Amino acid sequence: MRKYDLVVIGAGPAGMTAAIYGVRANLKVLMLEKLAPGGQMINTNEIENYPGAGKVNGSELALQMFEHAQELGVEFDYKTVTKIESIEDSKRIYTEEDDEVIEALTIIVATGTRPRTLNIPGEEEFKGSAISWCAICDGAKYRDKDVVVIGGGNSAVDEGTYLATIAKSLTIITDLELTADPVSCDYLRSLPNVNVFPYKRVVEFVGKGGEFTGIKFVDKETGENEQVIECDGVFEYIGAIPYTDFLEKTTILGSGGFLEVNERMETTIPGVFGAGDCNSKHLRQVVTATADGAIAAQEASAYIKALRRKEV
Ligand SMILES: Cc1cc2nc3c(=O)[nH]c(=O)nc-3n(C[C@H](O)[C@H](O)[C@H](O)COP(=O)(O)OP(=O)(O)OC[C@H]3O[C@@H](n4cnc5c(N)ncnc54)[C@H](O)[C@@H]3O)c2cc1C
Structure with missing residues (x-):
């Protein structure tokens, strides 16, 4: 069974930022994506409000983020997550593509939304x-x-x-x-x-x-x-539905199927975090997705440190 410190589900701006912060915190990180890395940025002609990037084509910004994550050593796989399980201090991730079960200490759900x-x-x-x-x-x-x-x-x-x-x-x-x-x-x-x-x-x-x-x-x-x-x-363009169907049997979803998280991006399941558009939040933008991803990864790292302290 493949084992990771952190599995990030979704490679949009939230997931890619979480993965970058995760490896920079010395975590072994796997990022899973069912389509192409970049999330909704790929379908955006011009992004004009991401600080420092000026007027940038969405696909270009997506590629830059993905290359950044890969250069830092984030492992990446094309997989559609269908179920997660939390068994004591360990998480299991199941996918549509095969029977492989991936194990992780922490999960960040960054699966975004689809159009209403x-x-x-x-x-x-x-x-x-x-x-x-x-x-x-x-x-x-x-x-x-x-x-x-x-x-x-x-x-x-x-x-x-x-x-x-x-x-x-x-x-x-x-x-x-x-x-x-x-x-x-x-x-x-x-x-x-x-x-x-x-x-x-x-x-x-x-x-x-x-x-x-x-x-x-x-x-x-x-x-x-x-x-x-x-x-x-x-x-x-009348709003969005979160890609959280695969979490239906868990307790972490709130109204409209969005993930309920606190300011540390923690869900009610210890070690499972939410980031980006799939969270219940007011402003869904690239900049807020990346911010959520950074916070979630930082908290995942703190959670793992606490787990390891408990073990010794
Ligand atoms: C038309 C349009 C224009 C926009 N323009 C701007 C703009 O100009 N500026 C701005 O800041 N924001 C803009 N946004 C919003 C911005 O794109 C989103 O807020 C941002 O992409 C959210 O990032 P995310 O990582 O949370 O989710 P997403 O970008 O949606 O990425 C989520 C990823 O998770 C993957 N995924 C979903 N379910 C699974 C699963 N079960 N297993 C594996 N992978 C999964 C998806 O395929 C996707 O790649 C725009 C959005 C749209 C739709």
Whole structure:
């Protein structure tokens, strides 16, 4: 059985930072990732608010973090974690790929989130064709076309700004106002091809003969004033669901399936920590994910030191 001081689940910015801090604290660290290292940064066109990095492409920042972790000696494996177990002072990690059981003294869960969906008529039919959750992946096919973004938070505004440089027109439909940082909101509103519809609720993705034609929305409060906007594609940015299904049988999840942690990133299971977007928290950004990762790894190291003191 492979044995580690620390197994980090997820190689987004939280997990990569945790792994870096872990090896620098002299821990034997394994980082597991089910897709490509980088997490959501890979699908972000430009990150402009990570201190010191200036305006940087998300994939580039992801690669820099991954190379940094590897240079310091973090072991890495492509695996999807399906279950963790805590047996006295030892943790066991099970994966989808094979029957190997990995043992660790500590675990940091840094599995991030996936996009929330609306679950309204037409979504199932048009998802992956006219409906997307990734502007950087699918934005290019809407050059000089009409695009709608649903949502008004940081992701909607940042990705909307990117899409506005490609599309002929960009319509933002949100059930509140734009709630991203004011500078970004003002800039987006100032663009000549952008139109914002606040306090609306999207009720249907409309099609004709199997072809997507637009979206239907109503006033959020009254459900009245039905309107249809014709467009070629839609991007949904309406929040996130944590990748924590594999922890369902544990006691560490709070509301919405997010991990409940204290300020030291400790969960209620000793030796299991949470970091990044999968935690219950207010601001989900690269900088807060990396901060959580650093704290979690530091606490994992302190936990292991205490375990070793107990043994002698
Ligand atoms: C469109 C968009 C634009 C954004 N723009 C910005 C921005 O400009 N600036 C900014 O600071 N932030 C931005 N963010 C937010 C930022 O990307 C996230 O806050 C950050 O990536 C969270 O990092 P994380 O490590 O917690 O999670 P993630 O980046 O989500 O990484 C989690 C990783 O865990 C892996 N994983 C999940 N489950 C398992 C499992 N069971 N086993 C193994 N691996 C698993 C996932 O595949 C993923 O790679 C944006 C987000 C989006 C969606």
